[in-house]
Amino acid sequence: MTGLHVVRMRLKAGDRFYVYAFRGGPLIHQADGRRPDITPAMLQAAMEARRSPQSTGTVEWLVREYRASPEFKDLRAPTRRDYERSLDRVEARFGPAPLGAFEDRRIRNDIIQWRDEWRAQPRTADKVLVMLQTLLSWAVERGFLAINAAHGIKLIHTADRSDLVWEAEHWQAFQQLDKDGNPVCPAHLMTALKLISMTGLRLGDVIRLDWEHVGDKVIVLTTKKRGGRAAIPIFPELRALLDAQPHRTGTVLRNSRDKAWTESGLGSVFQKAKPAGFDRTMHDLRGTYVTWLAVKGFTDEEIARVIGWTAKRVAQVRARYVDEARVVVSMVDRMVREG
Numbered sequence: 599m600t601g602l603h604v605v606r607m608r609l610k611a612g613d614r615f616y617v618y619a620f621r622g623g624p625l626i627h628q629a630d631g632r633r634p635d636i637t638p639a640m641l642q643a644a645m646e647a648r649r650s651p652q653s654t655g656t657v658e659w660l661v662r663e664y665r666a667s668p669e670f671k672d673l674r675a676p677t678r679r680d681y682e683r684s685l686d687r688v689e690a691r692f693g694p695a696p697l698g699a700f701e702d703r704r705i706r707n708d709i710i711q712w713r714d715e716w717r718a719q720p721r722t723a724d725k726v727l728v729m730l731q732t733l734l735s736w737a738v739e740r741g742f743l744a745i746n747a748a749h750g751i752k753l754i755h756t757a758d759r760s761d762l763v764w765e766a767e768h769w770q771a772f773q774q775l776d777k778d779g780n781p782v783c784p785a786h787l788m789t790a791l792k793l794i795s796m797t798g799l800r801l802g803d804v805i806r807l808d809w810e811h812v813g814d815k816v817i818v819l820t821t822k823k824r825g826g827r828a829a830i831p832i833f834p835e836l837r838a839l840l841d842a843q844p845h846r847t848g849t850v851l852r853n854s855r856d857k858a859w860t861e862s863g864l865g866s867v868f869q870k871a872k873p874a875g876f877d878r879t880m881h882d883l884r885g886t887y888v889t890w891l892a893v894k895g896f897t898d899e900e901i902a903r904v905i906g907w908t909a910k911r912v913a914q915v916r917a918r919y920v921d922e923a924r925v926v927v928s929m930v931d932r933m934v935r936e937g
Contacts, residue, residue: 602626602636602644605741616740619647625663657700658693661685664736676802676822684729692730700734700747709748717754724753763885763919764795764878771873783871789839790851790864794880796836798887798905799828801880805859807850812840821906830904833894885915892920 603618615634617627626643627634664670665685673681691712699705709730716723727748734746772783772791783791794804802822811819817830832840843850849858853867868880884905891901898909898916905912 602640603741604633606633619644624659625666655697656693657695657697658689660697660733660737660742661689661693663740664733667736669736674822674825680725681729681732684726685733687726688730688733697737697742700737700743701745703745703747705747706751710751713751713754720754727751727753762878762882763889763915764883765919768876768878771876772871774873782873784854784867786852786854787864787867787871789843790859791868791880791883792839793836793851794883795886795890796833796839797830798884799830800884801861801864803828805849805851805861805864808848809846809850812850826906828904828906885919888912888915889919892916 601620603620605616605618606613612631613633615629615632616625617629617634617636617640618624619626624647626647627640665682670678670681709727713723713727716726731746731748731751734743734748737743738746772788774782776782781788790804793799793807794801797804797807797817799807800821800823803819806822807817807819811817813832815832817828817832819828820826821828840850845852851859851864853859853863865880888901888905888907891904892898892912892915896904898912901907901912902909
């Protein structure tokens with residue numbers, strides 16, 4: 599008996615083996631293909647790990663191992679940065695706790711109480727909870743834990759903005775003039791808002807949309823969040839917006855200094871220009887794009903392929919904003935005729 603802990607992971611390319619100094623200990627070797635033979639070098643590494651004063655078999659150790667794992671390193675940079683912040687919070691709360699504590703389902707009450715400490719910031723509460731669930735799930739996959747004690751704990755933030763769209767009054771609010779007679783919405787911001795509403799692109803994609811992505815009839819680019827290929831039809835309204843831009847190289851959108859936008863920059867300008875009491879976000883323009891395609895006669899399945907939603911989700915938006923409006927208009931027309 600060497601005391602080493604060997605875990606096999608089945609990948610598409612074949613088996614991968616991870617060798618740990620001991621159960622709950624640090625990773626000392628990994629190999630693809632067949633189970634690796636135990637070598638003197640591995641035993642020496644395991645012995646040094648046992649002598650190390652650095653904590654092992656704790657949540658803070660688990661966080662270190664996860665951060666060093668290929669699963670974490672392969673994340674896209676924005677996702678990895680978001681995970682880092684949540685992992686810091688997990689480590690600050692549970693760092694010294696032994697992994698064995700998470701084999702006992704009674705730890706769920708501690709987790710829920712910790713989640714509730716963030717209740718005033720529901721999105722943050724959900725992020726840290728999901729991060730802990732992800733971390734423990736990874737630990738189960740690697741054989742460090744037998745169960746994920748956080749699995750199934752409910753999220754706090756349940757609001758679904760997928761059915762919120764910009765309607766006429768929202769656009770009108772941004773077209774108002776301030777007390778000095780100037781538009782509340784700068785021209786470069788209005789261009790960005792219209793482009794999002796006519797493409798359905800996420801903020802991170804629309805700011806990097808380049809003229810090289812723009813064809814005669816379709817915009818084609820690889821999305822930042824999922825890495826998939828997006829093909830967006832260019833209708834006359836979108837073509838007119840594109841043709842109105844004064845440049846034909848680099849990014850389509852430019853800020854007031856004629857430079858490419860950053861996500862934070864565009865978001866900040868939107869927040870400053872937003873009228874008091876305005877209850878829509880730039881992300882809600884994706885739902886607006888769904889209604890636009892629906893009015894043009896696209897099916898739910900076709901819209902779902904373009905926007906990256908499910909057909910069911912598209913149908914819900916259509917029912918609320920497109921079909922409902924048509925029913926009301928039909929009722930008014932009938933009352934006028936009968937009157």
